[in-house]
Amino acid sequence: MNLRTPSLAVIICLTTGMLASAADWYQWRGPDRDGISKESGLLDQWPDGGPSLVWRVRGLGRGMSSVAIANGRIYSMGKKGGVTHIVCRSLRDGSEVWSTPLGAGGDPNCTPTVDPESGLVFGMTHAGDLMCVDGSTGDEIWKKNFQSDFGGSMMSQWGYSESPLVDGDRLVCTPGADKAIIASLDKKTGRTIWTTSSPQEQIGKAGKNGAGYSSIVIGNGAGTRQYVQLIGRGVVGVAADDGRPLWSYNRVANTTANVPTPIISGDYVFCTSGYSAGGAALVQLRKTGSRITATEVWYKQSKELQNHHGGVILVGQNLFFGHGHNNGFPVCINMRSGRSLWQKTRGAGSGSAAVVFADGHLYFRYEDGTMALIEADPQGYKLKGTFTIAARNGKSWPHPVIQDGNLYLRDQDELLCYDIRK
Numbered sequence: 001m002n003l004r005t006p007s008l009a010v011i012i013c014l015t016t017g018m019l020a021s022a023a024d025w026y027q028w029r030g031p032d033r034d035g036i037s038k039e040s041g042l043l044d045q046w047p048d049g050g051p052s053l054v055w056r057v058r059g060l061g062r063g064m065s066s067v068a069i070a071n072g073r074i075y076s077m078g079k080k081g082g083v084t085h086i087v088c089r090s091l092r093d094g095s096e097v098w099s100t101p102l103g104a105g106g107d108p109n110c111t112p113t114v115d116p117e118s119g120l121v122f123g124m125t126h127a128g129d130l131m132c133v134d135g136s137t138g139d140e141i142w143k144k145n146f147q148s149d150f151g152g153s154m155m156s157q158w159g160y161s162e163s164p165l166v167d168g169d170r171l172v173c174t175p176g177a178d179k180a181i182i183a184s185l186d187k188k189t190g191r192t193i194w195t196t197s198s199p200q201e202q203i204g205k206a207g208k209n210g211a212g213y214s215s216i217v218i219g220n221g222a223g224t225r226q227y228v229q230l231i232g233r234g235v236v237g238v239a240a241d242d243g244r245p246l247w248s249y250n251r252v253a254n255t256t257a258n259v260p261t262p263i264i265s266g267d268y269v270f271c272t273s274g275y276s277a278g279g280a281a282l283v284q285l286r287k288t289g290s291r292i293t294a295t296e297v298w299y300k301q302s303k304e305l306q307n308h309h310g311g312v313i314l315v316g317q318n319l320f321f322g323h324g325h326n327n328g329f330p331v332c333i334n335m336r337s338g339r340s341l342w343q344k345t346r347g348a349g350s351g352s353a354a355v356v357f358a359d360g361h362l363y364f365r366y367e368d369g370t371m372a373l374i375e376a377d378p379q380g381y382k383l384k385g386t387f388t389i390a391a392r393n394g395k396s397w398p399h400p401v402i403q404d405g406n407l408y409l410r411d412q413d414e415l416l417c418y419d420i421r422k
Contacts, residue, residue, distance in 0.1 A: 050387020
C-alpha cells in the first residue's frame with residue numbers, strides 16, 4: 001500500500017544508480033554500528049497520532065531481523081514456507097526486488113550486511129548458514145555453515161543472531177567454536193583467513209561457552225586495531241590483523257543470552273547483558289609492553305543496571321538505553337562515572353525497548369508496539385511524542401532504522417515506512 005509519493009531525494013538516488021553513501025544504513029545499527037544517525041531536519045515533536053505513514057507492505061516472512069539500506073534498496077531476512085530468505089525491497093515503495101532462499105531453521109534474527117564497496121550482501125540463518133549474495137540480483141556467491149565448517153555453537157538455544165562485519169577485504173563473524181570463536185573470511189570467496197581460539201580458560205567462569213547474540217564492532221583501544229565482541233563468556237578483543245587474543249572481561253556475562261553490542265569510546269569499552277546475572281560495566285584498555293589489559297572502571301549488578309537486547313546509545317559522554325529484563329525503563333548514565341542522571345521513570349511503553357538516535361533525539365521502540373520520541377538531554381527525561389505502530393504481529397523487537405528522513409520499522413512479515421521530517 002503506497003500512501004505517499006516518494007521524496008525527490010529518493011527518486012534521484014534510484015534513478016542515478018549511486019553507490020552506497022555515508023547516509024545509507026547499510027548494516028546493523030548503522031554505518032558505525034552505534035545506533036546513531038547523522039541526519040538532521042527531523043521532527044522534534046510528534047503530532048497527535050504520530051508521523052505520517054508513507055507505505056506499508058507485507059511478504060517479508062517471519063523473523064526479528066531489522067533492515068539495512070543501501071543503493072536505493074532495503075535488505076532484510078524472513079522465513080517463508082519453512083525456509084529463511086535474504087529479501088530485497090525497493091526503497092521507493094517497499095515492493096519486492098528479489099528473494100533468495102538461504103536455509104532452514106528457526107526464524108532469523110540477523111540483519112543483513114551490505115558491503116558499500118562491492119555491493120555484496122551477507123546474511124545468516126538461525127542455524128548458522130552464512131551466505132554471500134550479489135546485492136543487485138540476489139545470486140549466491142558463496143556459502144558457509146558455522147557448525148559444519150567451523151564446529152561452532154551458540155551459548156543457548158535461540159540460534160545465531162549476529163550481523164557479520166565487513167572490514168576492507170574481509171568478513172568477520174562469530175562461529176562460536178573452541179578453535180574459531182571468531183573468524184575472518186575473504187569477503188569475495190569465503191576463504192578462511194584466520195580464526196581465534198576461545199579464551200574460556202583465561203576469561204573466567206561466568207556465562208557459557210559458544211557465541212553470544214551480539215555483533216562485532218571495530219575498536220582502536222590501547223593503540224591497537226581490534227574487533228570487540230560479546231560472546232558467551234563475556235567481552236573479548238582480538239587483533240584485526242591476525243585474530244590473536246588481546247584481552248577479555250568476564251564479569252558481565254550471564255548464562256542465558258549475552259545480547260547487546262558493545263560501545264567503544266577510545267580506550268573505553270562499555271558492555272552490558274541482562275537476565276539475573278550479567279549487569280553493566282565499563283573497562284579501560286591499557287597497553288604494557290606487548291600486552292593489553294582490560295581494567296574495570298565500574299560495574300553494576302543486573303538489578304542495578306542492565307540492557308536486555310534493545311541496544312545502547314552513546315551521545316557525548318552519556319549512555320542512553322532501556323534498563324531492566326523485559327523492560328525498557330529509559331536511563332541516562334554518565335559513561336565515565338556510572339552515575340545515573342535521570343530519575344527512574346516507566347517510560348511511554350512496556351517491555352524491552354530498541355533504541356536509535358538522530359538529530360538530538362532518541363527513538364524508543366517498545367515491545368508493546370509503542371514508539372516514543374525522547375530528547376537526549378542528560379538534564380532530564382523529556383518525552384516529545386508517542387504513537388502506536390500500525391502493525392502488531394508479535395513482540396515489537398526489531399531495531400528502528402532512520403534514513404533520508406524516514407523511519408523504517410520491521411514487524412515480522414510487514415515493513416512500515418514513516419515520514420519524520422520537519
